[in-house]
Amino acid sequence: MSKGLARVALAGYRVAGIVLYPLASPYLAYRAYKGKEDRRRRNERFGYPSAPRPRGPLVWVHSASVGETLAMIPLMREFCRREIHVLLTTGTVTSAELVRTRLGDQVIHQYVPIDLKFPIKRFLQYWRPDACITAESEIWPTTVMELARRKIPQIRVNARISDRSFDRWRRYDRIAETLFGQMSLVVAQSDLDAERFRDLGAWPVLVSGNLKGDTDPPPFDADLVERYRQEIGGRRTWAAISTFEGEEKAAAKIHKALKARNGQLTIIVPRHPERADGIEEMLKAQGLVVARRSRNDAITPETDILLGDSMGEMGLYLRLTEVAFVGRSLTGEGGQNPLEPAMVGCAVLSGSRVDNFRDAYANLVRRGGARLVRDTEMLAKAVHYLLSNDVARKKMIDAGQETVQEMRGALSATVKALEPYINPLTVSARLQPRNVAAQ
Missing domain, CATH: 3.40.50.2000 (Glycogen Phosphorylase B;)
Structure with missing residues (x-):
């Protein structure tokens, strides 16, 4: 696939999203009926906030599933220790419940906006994240391009890519190069994952190991x-x-x-x-x-x-x-x-x-x-x-x-890799008052 055709394909994806936007509401209503969406917070999926944006540095962390959220908890706690606000988005009701029970009010939780132009723009305009850190393997083209347009660093941690996904991306190598090339940093789980991300256009790519090895044992009564x-x-x-x-x-x-x-x-x-x-x-x-x-x-x-x-x-x-x-x-x-x-x-x-x-x-x-x-x-x-x-x-x-x-050890390796991005936010956070809503 040529670069020109890749640009056309991504533009077509964005246009299709705009055309299909009116269908998003009934689709999410159906998912809510099936118990796969929280009907009380459905507007969050359209980028409408349900919490105030705090003053000071804010990192947007996205983890799609329960497993990814568990893996990210130690890293998010490290951000909180550094007085950096964490906005965590997840995609499932089960992961939202996990956030409530494990993290409480340590982070701001929202459901991730659907990957369409208007919800993503609305979300980014309100929250104004200083960096976006995503877990593992998801790639959402509209989100990637909107973040790049705003020059917000995009960092992928605990990154992995399956055999099937890698083969699929290689068939559309120019699209992959356009999207993965927007990553400011990829911290991969293994040498094989790192090699695959480099092949798809990501740079720089480092290896940390699996953050799941640094999680605490699951709590119990x-x-x-x-x-x-x-x-x-x-x-x-x-x-x-x-x-x-x-x-x-x-x-x-x-x-x-x-x-x-x-x-x-x-x-x-x-x-x-x-x-x-x-x-x-x-x-x-x-x-x-x-x-x-x-x-x-x-x-x-x-x-x-x-x-x-x-x-x-x-x-x-x-x-x-x-x-x-x-x-x-x-x-x-x-x-x-x-x-x-x-x-x-x-x-x-x-x-x-x-x-x-x-x-x-x-x-x-x-x-x-x-x-x-x-x-x-x-x-x-x-x-x-x-x-x-x-x-x-x-x-x-x-x-x-x-x-x-x-x-164990992936957490410290990941934090070290992130230092060029989070150290300035730590300094900025400690110079500003906490828990004050942005004006």
Whole structure:
């Protein structure tokens, strides 16, 4: 593709956005009806603010998902320590709830505006960020070009790019060069990711490691953990966490196959809790007894499945087991973060489709803290082996925790890379009064 054609394609994208803008409202209304948007705050998606812009330096941080938001929390706390205001945007209801419970009023939270000209212009004109820091892999063309037009530094941290995304961008190399070339700095998770970002036109590109390794273990309510442990009693447990469609059915099949030998309790934590009603119907249709966390159901000796359909309680579920299968890896693609269960003290199992977390899994598998399986039958054998072999399970747990400890350090490397951008903001922030609304 020529440079001229790339410019035409990006201009066409912007024009299409303007033409389709009237359809955005009914589209978001439909998403709100499906529970995927917060109807009370829907105007934020059009760039209308719901909070005052504070006086002084402000960094716009965007993280699309729960996992990305968790990874960014230590970095945002570092900004706050330096007295720099943080405007955090997320794209999902679940990530907004996470921000409320983990960060409270430490940051200003807004839903990210849709990538159309009018919402983005409205958003930037109001918030006037001094820098924009985005997590991992999302690229929104209108946002990128509007930031560039205002000469606002665009920095990508914890950056990664999947095989599929890289191949797609390479087919449109001139468009990629135009967009990635607007990045002021890319801080990549690995050498491979760094090489790919350079190939697509980003410069400079540094390597920090994965920020997910520097996150704190997920919080938990000690009283709840103790209550459930008493209800579980001496039963063995295993968990299928961050599951996608099809993986709950696989977990149910494994539970039924192993129940006679292990008498275990199976914990299923779907990635999207709004799917819980359908999952419960599927489980009951197979004759399984289900306790739901959202109903505060008690676990009895007859309970087969604890369905973890609550928000922000992964720390609870992981502390009820020592064996965790991490989803979006058998029937879905890309995988989910294995470092969280590893740091809590779980032997980690996963399907083989883990491209989004390839380095984390490579480290865990190499050290013996995780095992990848091909299919449901192989997963069932791995679960049975770990439930019945205390020595092997403990060895995997220790290896996983040691691996996570070795992977720490990405936060300090990222902060060092960001110093040319955040040090001037730190000085400016300390020269101005805090908590005063801009005029």
